[in-house]
Amino acid sequence: MDTNALAELLFPHVTKTPEEMEALFPARNLKEGTVVSRMAPSPTGFVHLGNLIQGLTSERMCHQSGGVLFLRVEDTDAKREVEGAVEILIESLKHYDIRFDEGATVEGDSGSYGPYRQRQRKDIYHVYAKQLVLQGEAYPCFCTEDELADIHQRQEAEKANYGYFGKWAIWRDRSIEEIKEAMAAGLPWVLRYRSTGSIENKIRFTDLIKGNLELTENDMDHVLLKSDGIPTYHFAHAVDDHLMRTTHVVRGDEWLPSLPFHLQLFRSLGFKPPKYLHIGPLMKMDGESKRKLSKRKDPELALTYYRKEGFPVRSVYEYLMTVLNSNFEDWRRQNPDAPVDDFKFSYKKMNPAGSLFDAAKLRDVSKNVISRMDVETVYGEVLAFAKDYDTALYDHLAADPDYAKSILAIGRGGKKPRKDFAVLSDVRPYLDFFYDDWFRVVDAYPEQFSPSDIKAALEAFVAVYDPADDSGVWFDKIKAIADRLGYASDMKAYKEDPCAFRGSVADISMFLRVAVTGKLNSPDMYSAMQILGYGRVIDRIKAMANKL
Numbered sequence: 001m002d003t004n005a006l007a008e009l010l011f012p013h014v015t016k017t018p019e020e021m022e023a024l025f026p027a028r029n030l031k032e033g034t035v036v037s038r039m040a041p042s043p044t045g046f047v048h049l050g051n052l053i054q055g056l057t058s059e060r061m062c063h064q065s066g067g068v069l070f071l072r073v074e075d076t077d078a079k080r081e082v083e084g085a086v087e088i089l090i091e092s093l094k095h096y097d098i099r100f101d102e103g104a105t106v107e108g109d110s111g112s113y114g115p116y117r118q119r120q121r122k123d124i125y126h127v128y129a130k131q132l133v134l135q136g137e138a139y140p141c142f143c144t145e146d147e148l149a150d151i152h153q154r155q156e157a158e159k160a161n162y163g164y165f166g167k168w169a170i171w172r173d174r175s176i177e178e179i180k181e182a183m184a185a186g187l188p189w190v191l192r193y194r195s196t197g198s199i200e201n202k203i204r205f206t207d208l209i210k211g212n213l214e215l216t217e218n219d220m221d222h223v224l225l226k227s228d229g230i231p232t233y234h235f236a237h238a239v240d241d242h243l244m245r246t247t248h249v250v251r252g253d254e255w256l257p258s259l260p261f262h263l264q265l266f267r268s269l270g271f272k273p274p275k276y277l278h279i280g281p282l283m284k285m286d287g288e289s290k291r292k293l294s295k296r297k298d299p300e301l302a303l304t305y306y307r308k309e310g311f312p313v314r315s316v317y318e319y320l321m322t323v324l325n326s327n328f329e330d331w332r333r334q335n336p337d338a339p340v341d342d343f344k345f346s347y348k349k350m351n352p353a354g355s356l357f358d359a360a361k362l363r364d365v366s367k368n369v370i371s372r373m374d375v376e377t378v379y380g381e382v383l384a385f386a387k388d389y390d391t392a393l394y395d396h397l398a399a400d401p402d403y404a405k406s407i408l409a410i411g412r413g414g415k416k417p418r419k420d421f422a423v424l425s426d427v428r429p430y431l432d433f434f435y436d437d438w439f440r441v442v443d444a445y446p447e448q449f450s451p452s453d454i455k456a457a458l459e460a461f462v463a464v465y466d467p468a469d470d471s472g473v474w475f476d477k478i479k480a481i482a483d484r485l486g487y488a489s490d491m492k493a494y495k496e497d498p499c500a501f502r503g504s505v506a507d508i509s510m511f512l513r514v515a516v517t518g519k520l521n522s523p524d525m526y527s528a529m530q531i532l533g534y535g536r537v538i539d540r541i542k543a544m545a546n547k548l
């Protein structure tokens with residue numbers, strides 16, 4: 001076969017050479033050991049936790065080493081593409097604070113290794129497709145769908161392996177005349193790789209997460225270019241990650257079976273392969289057994305879920321860190337206020353089998369994260385969440401920011417901040433009673449207390465309440481009421497002999513709490529009364545006393 005003639009026949013429009021491409025996209029001028037990596041998602045409109053885990057791993061590896069992270073949009077599968085998906089993708093990654101140094105942006109491309117959208121790189125792929133034809137390592141295949149189906153059927157009948165390889169690869173050794181004829185007839189063709197591998201052979205390979213692996217060689221003549229000239233993932237991966245000078249490819253382990261083919265491609269193209277990190281899938285417990293998170297069954301796989309539920313970005317981020325690096329939690333305990341980037345992330349700590357998603361743990365991490373936010377941050381978080389998902393809350397909080405912040409400041413700061421919120425949607429039921437139009441008495445007094453006793457306690461408090469009192473004096477007054485009305489002011493004494501009292505000072509506080517907040521559980525009462533102000537506190541207590 002005159003491969004020169006075939007290359008010209010298939011790619012007459014290609015005039016550039018691989019050498020010229022090398023000059024256009026030269027090696028990056030970076031120190032030894034610097035990581036260049038990428039996120040390479042397909043714009044399907046569905047951005048999931050797996051994307052984020054992959055992105056975060058790449059991001060940490062790049063930025064901890066002073067390297068480069070870029071975003072490449074893998075839009076070669078037009079069938080799966082959804083209108084606006086690229087924007088959704090870019091926006092979601094930005095929301096989750098994956099910081100790209102270059103790549104696709106909503107406005108276009110940024111960086112000198114682009115274009116960063118694969119459909120715009122067609123000419124580049126064709127340079128290398130032509131090279132492979134020239135080397136005799138690629139050939140056109142004019143098989144129709146029906147012919148492929150027929151091959152499949154015959155393989156089934158013969159109990160042979162499925163696929164286009166060996167004797168089944170019916171266009172592998174056609175003459176140039178036959179190819180010319182098919183082209184002249186206007187038949188569509190794909191470009192296939194001419195594999196010289198055999199399934200009898202194994203290749204050894206070290207994955208940075210999975211460790212040492214032994215994989216079966218690839219013997220398939222896989223498609224490199226589809227009939228519209230757009231590459232398959234495999235071919236684009238080799239060309240792009242070489243030209244964009246990727247040093248580390250972090251991706252889902254569903255790609256592991258394709259790795260032998262990828263390594264063949266790198267060799268045929270004369271490229272040095274990158275280092276690979278194949279991440280195991282995200283699992284969850286389903287009864288007693290583990291299973292992969294699924295798009296259909298598990299809403300928590302989608303990133304939009306966390307936003308809607310009101311998990312701050314930082315919570316999701318720290319949760320994922322906890323999942324990826326088992327020492328993160330200890331580090332965080334020892335460095336509660338350190339910026340998360342101070343943590344030394346290590347891919348070596350990642351579980352080769354994948355991570356287990358645990359919703360309860362996520363809530364736990366989130367409680368800690370929110371409790372450590374300062375008032376301004378938490379106010380900003382709640383406001384941003386409410387703007388999209390709870391407009392009434394937004395209106396209330398935005399109407400008087402100082403008032404809202406004074407509420408959110410309760411129990412914040414100090415060594416042991418309160419952990420009231422796991423999600424931002426917990427905020428509304430926590431603070432609704434601070435707003436008159438939302439205030440309702442939702443909890444009833446426990447039945448063991450008689451209305452007249454409660455009323456007596458409430459009236460006693462109205463008579464002595466002075467908002468100028470500090471919390472010590474305020475509580476002493478409540479204790480004095482307790483003593484006077486036959487409740488224990490000393491909890492120890494009460495516990496020793498509960499029958500000697502009507503109740504304890506905690507019950508007096510509870511009477512006040514239900515009257516003022518409408519609930520049996522509420523934020524710190526002294527602070528709540530300070531924020532509500534004398535008039536409202538007294539009005540609410542009196543209104544309750546009148547009802548009893």
Ligand code: GLU
Pocket residue numbers: 039040041042074237249250251252
């Ligand atoms: N587009 C591929 C995917 O979404 C990218 C895999 C890779 O990172 O190479 O699975």
